[in-house]
Each structure stands twice: as C-alpha cells, then as structure tokens.
Amino acid sequence: xxxxxxxxxxxxxxxxxxxxxxxxxxxxxxxxxxxxxxxxxxxxxxxxxxxxxxxxxxxxxxxxxxxxxxxxxxxxxxxxxxxxxxxxxxxxxxxxxxxxxxxxxxxxxxxxxxxxxxxxxxxxxxxxxxxxxxxxxxxxxxxxxxxxxxxxxxxxxxxxxxxxxxxxxxxxxxxxxxxxxxxxxxxxxxxxxxxxxxxxxxxxxxxxxxxxxxxxxxxxxxxxxxxxxxxxxxxxxxxxxxxxxxxxxxxxxxxxxxxxxxxxxxxxxxxxxxxxxxxxxxxxxxxxxxxxxxxxxxxxxxxxxxxxxxxxxxxxxxxxxxxxxxxxxxxxxxxxxxxxxxxxxxxxxxxxxxxxxxxxxxxxxxxxxxxxxxxxxxxxxxxxxxxxxxxxxxxxxxxxxxxxxxxxxxxxxxxxxxxxxxxxxxxxxxxxxxxxxxxxxxxxxxxxxxxxxxxxxxxxxxxxxxxxxxxxxxxxxxxxxxxxxxxxxxxxxxxxxxxxxxxxxxxxxxxxxxxxxxxxxxxxxxxxxxxxxxxxxxxxxxxxxxxxxxxxxxxxxxxxxxxxxxxxxxxxxxxxxxxxxxxxxxxxxxxxxxxxxxxxxxxxxxxxxxxxxxxxxxxxxxxxxxxxxxxxxxxxxxxxxxxxxxxxxxxxxxxxxxxxxxxxxxxxxxxxxxxxxxxxxxxxxxxxxxxxxxxxxxxxxxxxxxxxxxxxxxxxxxxxxxxxxxxxxxxxxxxxxxxxxxxxxxxxxxxxxxxxxxxxxxxxxxxxxxxxxxxxxxxxxxxxxxxxxxxxxxxxxxxxxxxxxxxxxxxxxxxxxxxxxxxxxxxxxxxxxxxx
Numbered sequence: 001x002x003x004x005x006x007x008x009x010x011x012x013x014x015x016x017x018x019x020x021x022x023x024x025x026x027x028x029x030x031x032x033x034x035x036x037x038x039x040x041x042x043x044x045x046x047x048x049x050x051x052x053x054x055x056x057x058x059x060x061x062x063x064x065x066x067x068x069x070x071x072x073x074x075x076x077x078x079x080x081x082x083x084x085x086x087x088x089x090x091x092x093x094x095x096x097x098x099x100x101x102x103x104x105x106x107x108x109x110x111x112x113x114x115x116x117x118x119x120x121x122x123x124x125x126x127x128x129x130x131x132x133x134x135x136x137x138x139x140x141x142x143x144x145x146x147x148x149x150x151x152x153x154x155x156x157x158x159x160x161x162x163x164x165x166x167x168x169x170x171x172x173x174x175x176x177x178x179x180x181x182x183x184x185x186x187x188x189x190x191x192x193x194x195x196x197x198x199x200x201x202x203x204x205x206x207x208x209x210x211x212x213x214x215x216x217x218x219x220x221x222x223x224x225x226x227x228x229x230x231x232x233x234x235x236x237x238x239x240x241x242x243x244x245x246x247x248x249x250x251x252x253x254x255x256x257x258x259x260x261x262x263x264x265x266x267x268x269x270x271x272x273x274x275x276x277x278x279x280x281x282x283x284x285x286x287x288x289x290x291x292x293x294x295x296x297x298x299x300x301x302x303x304x305x306x307x308x309x310x311x312x313x314x315x316x317x318x319x320x321x322x323x324x325x326x327x328x329x330x331x332x333x334x335x336x337x338x339x340x341x342x343x344x345x346x347x348x349x350x351x352x353x354x355x356x357x358x359x360x361x362x363x364x365x366x367x368x369x370x371x372x373x374x375x376x377x378x379x380x381x382x383x384x385x386x387x388x389x390x391x392x393x394x395x396x397x398x399x400x401x402x403x404x405x406x407x408x409x410x411x412x413x414x415x416x417x418x419x420x421x422x423x424x425x426x427x428x429x430x431x432x433x434x435x436x437x438x439x440x441x442x443x444x445x446x447x448x449x450x451x452x453x454x455x456x457x458x459x460x461x462x463x464x465x466x467x468x469x470x471x472x473x474x475x476x477x478x479x480x481x482x483x484x485x486x487x488x489x490x491x492x493x494x495x496x497x498x499x500x501x502x503x504x505x506x507x508x509x510x511x512x513x514x515x516x517x518x519x520x521x522x523x524x525x526x527x528x529x530x531x532x533x534x535x536x537x538x539x540x541x542x543x544x545x546x547x548x549x550x551x552x553x554x555x556x557x558x559x560x561x562x563x564x565x566x567x568x569x570x571x572x573x574x575x576x577x578x579x580x581x582x583x584x585x586x587x588x589x590x591x592x593x594x595x596x597x598x599x600x601x602x603x604x605x606x607x608x609x610x611x612x613x614x615x616x617x618x619x620x621x622x623x624x625x626x627x628x629x630x631x632x633x634x635x636x637x638x639x640x641x642x643x644x645x646x647x648x649x650x651x652x653x654x655x656x657x658x659x660x661x662x663x664x665x666x667x668x669x670x671x672x673x674x675x676x677x678x679x680x681x682x683x684x685x686x687x688x689x690x691x692x693x694x695x696x697x698x699x700x701x702x703x704x705x706x707x708x709x710x711x712x713x714x715x716x717x718x719x720x721x722x723x724x725x726x727x728x729x730x731x732x733x734x735x736x737x738x739x740x741x742x743x744x745x746x747x748x749x750x751x752x753x754x755x756x757x758x759x760x761x762x763x764x765x766x767x768x769x770x771x772x773x774x775x776x777x778x779x780x781x782x783x784x785x786x787x788x789x790x791x792x793x794x795x796x797x798x799x800x801x802x803x804x805x806x807x808x809x810x811x812x813x814x815x816x817x818x819x820x821x822x823x824x825x826x827x828x829x830x831x832x833x834x835x836x
Contacts, residue, residue, distance in 0.1 A: 022036065022038075024037070024038045025042065025685075025686075026042075026045070026682050026685035026686050029677075029678035029681050029682055030124070030128040030674060030677065030678050031674055031675060031678050032675070032678040032679065032682060033682070042686050045682070045686055046683055046686040046687050049679050049682050049683040049686065050683055050698075052679050053676060053679040053680060053683065053698065053699075053702065054702065055639070056672055056675055056676050056679065057676070057702035057703070057705065058309065058310060058639065058640050058643065059640070059643040059672055060117050060669060060672050060673065060676065060703070061306045061309060061310070061705070061706045062306060062310055062312075062640060062643045062644065062647055063643070063647050063650075063665050063668045063669055063672065064113065064114075064116060064117070064302075064306065064665075064669060064706070065303050065306045065307065065312075066647055066650050066653075066661060066665045067113055067116065067661075067662065067665040067666060067669060068113040068114075068299050068302060068303055069303065069653045069658075069661065070653040070658040070659070070661035070662035070665060071105075071112075071113050071299065071658070071662065072299060072653070072658075073653040073654065073657065073658030073661075074100075074657060074658045074659065074662060075098075075100040075105040076098070076100075077098070077099045077100065077657065078096040078097060078098055078099060079096070079097060079099050080094050080095070080096055081094070081095055081096075081097050082094055083095060101220055101223065101224075102223075103173055103219045103220060103222075103223040104216055104219070104220050106297075106298070106727060106730065107177070107215060107216050107219050107730050107734065108216055112734065112738070113299065113302075114298070114299075114302060114707060114727075114731050115731050115734050115735050115738070115739065116666065116669050117669060117672075117673050117676070117703045118137075118140050118141050118144050118703055118735055118739050119141075119734075119735065119738050119739040119742070120666075120669055120670045120673040120674075121136065121137050121140055121673040121674075121676065121677050121699070121703075122137030122138060122140070122141060122739045122740060122742075122743050123137075123670075123739075123742055123743045123746070124137075124670060124673060124674045124677060125137040125677055125743075126743035126746060126747050127743075127746075128674070128677075131746065131747040131750040131751065131758070132747075132758075132759075133747070133758070133759060133760040133761070134691070135690070135691040135692045135695060135763075135764070135765065136677055136680060136681060136691045136692075136694065136695045136699065137677075137695075137739070137740075137743065138695075138739075138740060138765050139691065139692040139693075139694075139695025139696050139699075139700075139764075139765065139768065140695040140696070140699045140700050140703065141735045141736065141739045141740065142185075142695075142696065142765070142768050142769055142772055143695055143696025143697065143699070143700030143768075143819075144700040144703055144704050144732075144735065145181075145185075145732040145735060145736075145772065145776075146696070146700070146772050146775065146776075146815055146818050146819070147700050147701060147704045147815065148704055148707060148728045148731065148732060149181075149728055149729070149732060149776055149779055149780075150775065150776075150779055150811045150812065150814050150815035150818070151708070151811065151812060151815050152704070152707060152708050152711045152725070152728060153725050153728065153779065153783070153811055154807070154808040154809075154811035154812045154815075155708060155711065155712050155715075155808070156711050156712060156714075156715035156721070156724045156725050156797050157786075157796075157797050157798070157804055157807050157808050157811070158804055158805060158807075158808040159712050159715050159716055159797075160715060160716065160797050160798030160799075160804070161716070161798075162801055164798050165793045165794070165795030165797065165798040165799050166715060166718065166719070166720055166721040166724070166795060166796065166797035166798055167720060167721055167787065167794075167795045167796060167797075168720065168721050168722055168725075168726055168787070168796055169720040169721075169722050170223075170722055170726070172222045172223070173219050173222055173223060173726075174722070174726050174729070176215075176218055176219055176222055177215075177219070177726075177727075177729040177730040177733060178729045178780055180211075180215050180218075180729065180730070180733040181729035181730075181732045181733045181776065182773065182776060182777060182780070184211070184732070184733045184736035184737065185736065185769050185772060185773040185776065186773060187208065187211070187736075188208075188736060188740065188769050189766065189769050189770055189773065191204050191208070192760050192762050192765065192766055192769075193762055193766050193770075197762060198759055198760065198761055198762060199757050199758065199759055199760065200744050200747075200748060200758050200759075200760050201748060201757075201758075202745075202748040202749065202752055204744070204748075205741065205744035205745040205747075205748040205758075206745060208736070208737060208740060208741035208744060208745075209737065209738075209741035209742060209744070209745050210741075211733075211736075211737045211741065212734065212737035212738055212741065215730075215733055215734075215737065219730075279592050279593050279596060280596060282593050282596075283592075283593050283596030283597040284317040285317075286593060286597040287317040287597050288316055288317045290597070291315070291316050291317070295718065295719075296714070296717070296718070296723065297723060298710065298711075298714060298723045298724075298726075298727045300315065301710035301711070301713045301714040301717070301723060301724075302706055302707060302710040303315065304316070304710070304713065305706050305707075305708075305709035305710040305713060306706045306710075307623075308709065309636060309705075309706065309709065310636050310637065310639075310640040310643075310644070311621050311622060311629070311632070311633035311634060311635070311636035311637030311638075311640065312617065312622070312623060312637070312640075312644070313617045313622065313623020313624070313625070314622070314623070314625075351382065351383030351384065352383075354383055354384060355383075355384060355454070356383050356384055356453075356454050356455065356456050357381055357382075357383050357384040357385065357387065357389050357415075357454055357455045357456070358381065358382055358383045358456055358457070358458045359379065359380070359381050359389060359391045359415070359444065359455065359456075359457060359458060360379070360380060360444065360457060360458025360459060360460040360461055361377065361378065361379060361380075361442070361444065361460040361461070361462075361463040362378035362379065362380050362421075362460075363378065363460070363463060364460050364462075364463055364464070365463065365464045365465075365466070365538075366463055366464070366465045366466070367465075367466045367468055367502075367535075367537045367538070368428055368465060368466070368467060368468065369468050369502060369535050370428060370430050370431075370467055370468060370469055371430055372428065373427065373428050373430050374425045374426065374427050374428055375425065375426050375428060375465055376423055376424075376425055377393070377423060377424050377425070377426060377442055377463070377465075378421065378422075378423050379391070379393070379413055379421070379422045379423065379424070379444070380420060380421050380422075381415050381419065381420055381421075381422075382420070382458075384454055385417070385418045385419075385420070386417060386418065387417065387454065388414065388415060388416055388417060389414075389415040389455050390412050390413070390414050390415070390447055390455075391412070391413050391415075391444050391445070391446060391447075391455075391457075392410075392411075392412055392413075392444070392445040392446065392447050393409065393410070393411055393412070393413055393424065393442060393443070393444060394409070394410045394442070394443050394445065395408050395409045395410070395426060395440055395441065395442050395443075396440065396441040396442070396443055397440055397441075398438070398439045398440040398441055398464070399438040399439055399440075400438035400439055400440040400465075400467050401440075402440070403429070404429065405428070405429055405438055405440070405467060406426055406427060406428050406429060406440060406465075406467070407426065407427040407429070409424070409426050409442075411424070412447060426442065426465065428467060435469055436469065436499070436500050437466055437467065437468050437469060437499050437500055437501075437537075438466070438467045439464055439465060439466040439467065440464075440465055440467075441462055441463070441464055441465070442462070442463050442465060443461065443462050444457055444461045444462070445457075445461075466537065468501070468502040468535070468537055469500060469501055469502075472500060472501030472503060473501050473502075473503050473504050473506050473566055473567040473568045474498045474499055474500050474501030474502055474503070474506070474537075474568055474569075475498070475499050475500050475501070475568065475569045475570065475571040476496060476497070476498055476506070476508045476532075476561065476564055476568050476569070476570060476571060477496070477497060477499065477561070477570065477571025477572055477573040477574065478494065478495065478496055478497075478559075478561065478573040478574070478575070478576040479494075479495035479496070479497050479538075479573070480495070480573070480576060481573050481575075481576055481577070482576060482577045482578075482579065483576060483577070483578045483579070484579050484581060485545060485578050485579065485580050485581070486580075486581060486582075487545060487547065487548060487553055487580055487581065487582055489545065490544065490545055490547075491542055491543060491544045491545055492542075492543050492545060492578055493540045493541075493542055494540060494541040494542075494543065494559055494576060494578065495538060495539075495540050496508070496510075496530055496538070496539050496540065496541060496561070497537065497538055497571075498532050498536065498537045498538065498539075498568070499537075499571060502532075502534070502535050502536065502537050503534065504534055504566055504567065505531070505532065505533055505534055505566050506531075506532050506564065506565060506566030506567065506568035507529050507530060507531040507532065507564070507565045507566060507568075508529070508530050508561050508562065508563070508564045508565070508568065508570070509527070509528070509529050509530075509561070509562035509563050509564075510527060510528055510529070510530055510541055510559055510560065510561055510562065511526075511527035511559070511560050511562060512525035512526060512527065512543065512557055512558070512559050512560075513525075513557065513558045513559070513560060514557055514558075515555075515556040515557050515558055515577070516554075516555045516556050516557075517555035517556055517557040517578075517580055519557070521546065522545070522546055522548065522555050522557070522580065523543055523544065523545050523546060523557060523578075523580070524543060524544040524545075524546070525543070525557065528541075532568075541559060543559070543578070545580055553580055553581055553582045554579065554580075554581055555579070555580045556577055556578065556579045556580070557577075557578055557580075558575055558576070558577050558578070559575065559576050559578065560574065560575045561574045561575065609652050609653075609654065610652055610654070611648075611651075611652060613652075614648040614650075614652055615645075615648045617644075617648075618641075618644035618645050618647070618648040619644075619645070621633050621634050621637040622637070647665075647668070650664050650665055650668070651664065676699065676702070680694045680695070680698060680699050681694075683698075690764070690823075690826040690827060692763075692764045692765065692768065692822070692826045693822070693823045693826050693827070696768065696818075696819060696822055696823075697819060697823075707731075711724045711725065711728075712724075715797055721795075721796045721797045724797065725783075725796060725797070744758070744760075764822065764825055764826040767821075767822065767825045767832050768818075768822045768825075771818055771821055771822060772818055775814040775815070775817065775818050778810075778814060779811055779814060782807060782810060782811070783796050786799070786803075786807060791803050792804075792807065
C-alpha cells in the first residue's frame with residue numbers, strides 16, 4: 001500500500017515546522033507518481049489514476065497482440081523430415097512438419113501470452129517490495145481465475161445462437177487442465193494454511209513452479225497417448241494417423257483449400273456479373289467466407305478481439321455494407337436456399353445514370369390466338385420521366401401478311417410527363433381455314449422530327465407476334481437442334497415450342513441422355529413432363545450445369561422428347577444436343593478474384609508484417625479500411641493512437657523467428673504491468689480500498705477483458721467449445737504455477753541467503769482461495785451436467801433457451817458471491833479467521 005501519511009519536517013528556526021512536499025498522502029509507489037501531486041485533491045488524483053489504469057489496460061492488450069503474434073511465429077516453425085517413399089525418384093520424400101506440438105504450444109507459450117500481465121504483475125510486486133509478499137499480484141491471479149471461469153463461461157454459454165450447441169472435443173486434455181486448475185488452488189490452500197501456515201519455504205516454491213512443466217508433460221502424453229494402439233487413437237472424432245500419414249495429408253488439405261477458394265470465387269464471379277459487384281469487393285467476400293470456415297486458435301480470437309477494441313486492422317476482411325446485405329449474407333445460406341434467389345443477368349444501362357428516357361416493348365415475343373381478333377402491344381418508358389416523349393410504332397410482315405392475316409399499323413405513341421406505360425392493339429383477321437402458325441413484327445423507331453437527344457430506344461425495340469391457329473392441339477418440338485451453354489451461366493434453358501395449334505391442355509415427356517457430359521457430375525440430368533396450358537405456345541426445360549475445375553471444357557449431353565398427351569404430336573425437332581463450353585471472359589474474372597483473395601488472405605497473416613506495414617496500420621483507423629470504419633473504430637483509434645505508434649517500433653515477428661519481438665514485447669508488458677500495479681495501489685490508497693479488493697475487481701477485470709471478447713467470438717465462430725472455454729482452466733493453472741511459483745521461488749531463494757523466512761500471511765488471500773475453489777468446483781460440475789443431461793442440450797455451451805439462461809445466471813451469481821464475500825472479509829466487515 002502506498003504511503004498515506006504526511007510527515008512534518010522541522011525547520012532550522014524553532015517553532016516553525018514545515019511539511020515535506022515530497023512525502024504526502026499516497027505518494028510512495030514503485031514508479032509513480034512521476035510528478036509532484038502535493039497540491040492535487042484526493043478526488044482528482046483518484047479519478048485520473050482510474051482513467052490512466054483503464055488506458056494502460058488498452059496498452060497492455062495492444063502489446064500483448066504483438067507478443068502473441070511473435071508466439072504464433074515461434075510455434076509455427078517447421079522442420080524438414082525425410083521419409084521413405086517408393087513413388088519418389090530417389091526413394092525419399094522430404095516433407096515439412098511442425099516443430100511445436102499444438103497442445104504444448106497452447107499450455108506453454110500461448111497460455112503465457114494470455115496470462116503474461118497477471119504473472120508479471122505478481123513478479124514485479126515481489127521485487128518492488130524487496131521480496132516480501134503483497135496482496136495485489138496474488139489477488140489479481142485469483143480474481144482473474146474467478147472471472148475467467150465464471151463470467152466468461154457464462155457469456156459463452158448464452159452467446160450461442162438458439163438451437164445450436166458447442167461441445168468440448170478434446171476431453172482428455174480438458175479433463176487434465178480442469179483437474180490441474182482445481183488442484184492448483186487446493187495446493188495453494190495447503191501451502192499457506194496447512195503445511196507451513198503463513199510461510200512459504202524453498203521446497204514448496206520449487207514444487208509449485210515445477211507443476212508448470214509437469215502440466216505440459218502430462219498434456220503432451222495425453223495428447224500423444226503412447227500406450228494406446230494406433231487404431232484406438234481418436235482425435236476430434238477421426239482415427240489418429242502416424243507422422244508420415246499426417247504429413248502426407250498436408251498437400252491434400254492445401255488442395256482442398258484451393259478447391260474451396262476456386263468454388264467460392266466462381267460463385268462470387270457470377271454475383272459480380274449478375275449484380276455489378278466489383279471484383280475487389282467479391283474478393284473480400286471470398287476471403288471473409290474462407291476465414292469464417294477455418295478453425296482458429298484462442299490466440300487468433302484474442303488478437304482479433306484486441307484489434308476490435310482498439311479500432312485496428314481486423315483479422316476478418318470487412319465487407320462493404322452495401323454488398324454485405326446484397327451478397328455476403330446470401331452466401332451464408334445453404335446452397336439450396338441460395339439457388340432459389342438467383343437473379344437474371346442485368347443489361348446495359350441505357351439511361352446513362354437516369355439522364356435519358358428509354359422506351360421499349362414490354363416483351364420480346366407475343367402470342368395470340370386467331371380467335372381473339374386482336375393483340376395488345378405494351379410499351380414502357382423508364383429512366384428520365386419528367387419530359388414528354390414520342391415514339392413511332394410500325395408493323396412489318398413476316399409469314400403473316402397484312403391485310404390477309406392482320407391490319408397494318410403505323411402511328412406515333414405519345415408519353416406525357418411521368419407517364420410510364422402505354423398500350424395499343426393490332427387487329428387480327430380470324431378466318432375459318434386451318435393454316436400453320438404465322439408471325440409478324442412490330443417495330444419501334446424515333447420520329448424523324450424528334451430532335452430530343454434525351455430519348456433512346458431500349459433493348460426490346462422489335463417484338464415478334466405469333467398468330468396461333470387454335471383449331472388443333474398442335475405439335476411439340478424443340479426450338480433448336482443444338483444449343484451452346486456457357487459454364488458461367490450455371491443453367492441452360494431449353495425452349496420447347498407448340499406449333500400449328502394451341503387448343504386444350506397438352507404435355508410431353510422429356511429425358512436427358514449422357515454423351516460426353518456425365519449426369520450428376522457435369523450437369524443435373526433426369527426426366528420429367530412439360531405441361532402446356534390452353535393457348536400456351538412456349539415452355540422451357542431448365543437443366544442445371546455444374547462448375548468444373550477443367551481449364552478447357554467441351555462436353556455434350558442430349559435431351560429427347562417422348563410421349564405426348566392431350567392430342568398433341570411431336571414435331572420435327574425431337575431431340576437437341578447441349579454442348580457445355582468455357583467462358584473465357586468469366587474465367588478471367590474468376591482468376592482475378594482468386595488472386596485478389598490470396599492477396600487479402602496474405603495481408604491477414606499475423607506474423608508477416610514489416611516495420612512499414614506496422615506503422616501504416618498503427619496510423620490508420622481500421623488498418624486503412626476507412627470505408628468500413630465505424631464511429632466506435634475512430635473513437636477507439638484515437639484513444640489508443642499513442643500505444644499503436646509506440647508499439648509499432650517493436651521488431652516485426654517475421655524477423656529472426658519472432659524471438660526479438662517476443663523478448664521486447666514481454667519486457668514492455670512487464671514495464672506496463674508495473675505501472676498498472678502502481679496505479680491500482682495509489683487508487684486504492686486514495687479511496688481507502690484494500691489492495692486485495694482492487695486486485696479481484698478492477699485489475700482482474702481489466703486484464704481479462706480481451707479474453708472475454710475473444711472467448712465470445714470463439715464460442716460463436718467455432719464448431720467446438722475448445723477455443724472458447726477449453727483453455728480457461730489451463731490458463732488459470734498457469735497463473736498459479738508461474739504467477740505464484742516464480743515469484744515465490746525468487747523470494748524464498750532471497751530470504752534463504754538472508755537467513756530469514758518468506759512470510760505469506762493467509763489473511764484475505766486464504767479465504768479468497770478457498771471461496772474460489774468452492775465456486776470453481778460448482779461451476780465445473782455444472783458444465784459436466786450440461787454435457788450429459790438432455791434438458792441442457794448435452795453440450796457445455798448453448799442448448800435450449802431457459803436452461804441456457806439459468807446456467808449463465810448461476811455462473812454469474814457465483815462470481816458476485818465470490819467478489820462480495822472476499823471484499824467483506826478484506827474490509828473486516830465479516831471476520832473469517834483462516835490460518836491464524
């Protein structure tokens with residue numbers, strides 16, 4: 001606790017005492033205050049210390065980001081291994097394997113990364129107090145463990161979307177870390193309350209410290225299971241394989257990732273054509289989709305959470321909001337649901353951005369029964385609507401001629417201001433003679449006197465009108481004997497026409513037949529019945545075309561018409577051949593999206609940045625992605641700008657295997673935790689708050705906040721609960737074994753050289769440890785019950801709504817109970833004597 005007294009210092013003149021302005025209330029911490037605050041009020045100082053403490057929490061989170069990027073670089077190191085392979089020319093295959101075992105990395109460097117502030121705070125406090133025990137470091141470790149296990153677990157339980165669950169996959173390692181976590185605090189209670197109450201000797205300190213490598217070795221053995229037969233080893237639901245087999249799967253996984261990338265790129269290529277999405281935005285959507293589908297470690301979520309808290313560069317590409325609703329959210333749907341929402345290709349914008357009026361027919365083809373005696377022609381206008389417009393309409397003979405089959409029409413059609421639709425009628429001659437179907441054309445033209453350049457014709461400036469003889473049911477045939485289908489179109493529409501009559505309801509059977517294209521692989525083949533209503537003259541058979549990874553494509557299949565019903569007959573064209581070919585323009589677009597996606601993915605790598613990249617990301621909000629930056633991003637960027645610029649000077653992890661970044665960032669974390677320790681001590685002194693209460697509340701919450709956001713994101717984003725709550729117990733164990741074992745070891749060695757004892761008064765720490773241990777056992781039993789009981793969904797996270805809420809309430813209530821009783825005991829409002 002900082003000095004909270006004011007000492008008078010006598011002056012030379014008798015009777016004239018004077019206060020020493022360098023020794024005032026709450027002024028004696030390890031580093032702070034750095035300026036004289038003698039004239040400041042206690043309230044002002046407390047408020048500023050509290051703000052500074054939260055600001056430093058953000059700084060520690062940011063430097064921990066750098067620290068864990070260095071850890072990622074270190075633990076991702078690979079080594080080349082030579083294995084026998086008969087398929088290789090020299091009989092030996094060289095592969096790359098990871099040096100670090102994932103479980104060992106999680107419990108050593110990665111756990112150290114998330115626990116570094118708590119561990120260093122405890123070490124620095126011991127050194128700053130001349131190797132005497134303090135309350136801030138141990139209190140922060142226990143308080144952080146309570147918050148992690150109780151509050152973070154509650155948040156993860158309730159964050160899972162309704163109807164979904166998340167289970168722990170690696171139960172063996174989870175069981176070990178859970179036992180280790182409970183044992184760590186039981187051992188802590190035994191040391192300070194039973195074995196040698198109030199004193200920690202060298203043997204106890206050594207045992208506590210050695211439990212850390214013991215935990216790592218135990219987790220490694222459980223992960224490898226050397227005593228089990230190969231066929232009995234199951235990992236994440238898959239039969240285990242040898243080193244050689246694992247290594248051989250790496251190219252397979254890479255090939256699978258490339259196929260997923262190509263598939264998504266083609267899908268977004270279609271959307272880019274259909275909806276006018278720029279390739280750059282399509283590449284961002286592909287990168288975001290791939291990132292979502294990948295499995296990520298707890299460290300990845302921790303770093304992403306920290307960057308979100310500071311307005312920094314996110315690890316998931318930000319999709320522009322206009323395209324997010326348009327495409328990105330749609331691509332997250334199941335494939336069969338997405339197929340229902342496919343849109344037709346858009347055409348050229350004749351309106352020139354709304355500056356011209358466009359006039360065209362409402363349909364490119366029309367059919368009319370001869371007995372109807374007239375056909376309605378629809379004309380529409382769009383684009384510029386605030387001016388009048390005129391268009392010339394004229395009929396042109398085809399196989400139908402005027403005046404024998406229809407009455408010739410030639411007239412001007414006028415559109416008033418804001419008028420959108422006009423219609424006119426062409427008279428049809430009805431006779432009693434049977435004749436084949438005939439057609440004529442209706443054409444639009446701008447009058448010669450029309451000098452207004454703001455009026456243009458649209459795509460449908462000519463429409464074909466077919467006069468159907470309605471005295472017979474007609475004949476059914478394909479519109480063409482062969483059709484070229486581009487792979488990029490994703491489906492081919494095969495027209496079937498009804499000619500020489502349209503009377504009554506008729507149908508025709510159809511069936512596909514493979515030639516060089518294979519049904520189910522290249523296209524969706526099958527058979528069916530195509531029905532025509534009375535007067536209906538044209539229908540289509542839609543066949544889905546599958547994407548192929550082939551650079552060149554020329555494959556064919558055939559569709560045959562079969563038995564007719566309703567009195568109809570087959571026409572001349574009874575079969576059609578569909579040839580599937582590549583679309584070079586589309587393939588070029590896909591290739592560009594793939595390359596842009598790879599560039600986006602490379603930019604998201606944690607350990608591949610340079611000093612220039614680090615400084616650029618530090619100086620720009622949202623890593624330079626201003627289009628997707630929110631007001632909160634700007635605010636957080638402003639608050640953390642100093643820390644970002646300062647920490648951008650740390651060597652990037654890509655240099656020297658990440659070790660310079662690891663060492664320097666660890667040193668910075670140590671210095672900043674010393675500042676936080678001073679701020680917490682001085683704040684507690686000024687508001688008359690016990691160090692142990694400050695530790696289990698403000699400091700514990702501040703150091704655990706990045707883990708809170710990271711665990712929530714991992715719970716929602718991962719398929720299992722391992723990355724969200726699976727590592728909590730391991731981190732809590734490391735906190736005790738290193739956060740208390742290391743400073744205890746240093747202090748006991750120091751006191752042994754001095755011939756004294758290292759005293760650790762049980763006091764509030766002993767009560768807090770026993771209380772937390774009881775709450776932790778209840779919480780773990782609740783998680784076990786959730787895994788095996790149906791009412792909870794048989795999973796640690798998620799499940800039915802009300803049991804999920806009940807579990808979260810129980811967890812948070814346990815934390816409130818722990819904090820409340822620990823605080824009351826520390827302030828002697830309740831007096832629980834443990835260990836004398």
